[in-house]
């Protein structure tokens with residue numbers, strides 16, 4: 065049977081190189097994200113995964129290479145340009161404020177304020193309504209809106225960070241190791257959340273080290289970086305964890321470390 069035709073990529077990076085002093089973090093790396101698909105970005109520590117995500121999110125400017133959105137090369141001079149395209153990023157450190165509650169964190173820095181004669185006071189009720197709506201759509205109703213996020217579990221904090229990224233209806237979401245510090249069940253919930261985004265037509269990129277439990281179960285394709293270069297790519301349904309780990313470490317020695 066013929067597989068259905070692939071949708072065109074929404075975001076493509078081509079021939080990206082980036083050095084930090086003498087360290088070649090990325091060398092001639094290309095990657096494509098398609099609507100409705102989750103792409104897992106994997107590789108050993110130092111392979112260049114976070115650097116690639118930072119180039120995608122506009123935080124880092126590559127030394128070389130092209131940034132294409134919806135098939136056209138676009139100028140990217142910083143994170144604002146990328147956000148304007150509809151690309152949101154959930155960083156490894158989450159960047160949540162522990163002393164603030166879920167609603168405040170969701171709207172951090174972009175609160176809805178009243179007009180100037182009210183002193184631009186934050187419209188708490190409106191923020192709460194929108195927060196509740198987004199969390200319900202993400203099936204995260206159990207999150208208390210008015211508790212400081214510092215008092216929440218790692219999984220809940222991760223979910224709030226993801227909810228914040230989709231608050232403005234992006235087309236692409238990039239997640240740097242969203243499950244790194246999570247229990248198995250919390251990681252499963254994040255996986256379900258990511259699947260939900262892709263099934264709503266978003267293009268998702270997720271970095272993860274957990275090949276066997278997370279990547280194979282929650283991605284459509286896998287892009288492997290090794291020592292700053294594209295090393296391999298797979299369709300997740302057509303590959304074993306061992307093959308992915310082998311591509312990450314480059315050779316047979318991966319077989320044992322995968323066990």
Ligand SMILES: Nc1ncnc2c1ncn2[C@@H]1O[C@H](COP(=O)(O)OP(=O)(O)O)[C@@H](O)[C@H]1O
Pocket residue numbers: 084087088089107108109110111112113114115116
């Ligand atoms: N800001 C930076 N300054 C200097 N070197 C960096 C910086 N960021 C990353 N690197 C280096 O670039 C390489 C790739 O790092 P990174 O993208 O963080 O890898 P990964 O996320 O795959 O673990 C590493 O050798 C790392 O030390």
Ligand SMILES: [Mg+2]
Pocket residue numbers: 113114115
């Ligand atoms: Mg990293």
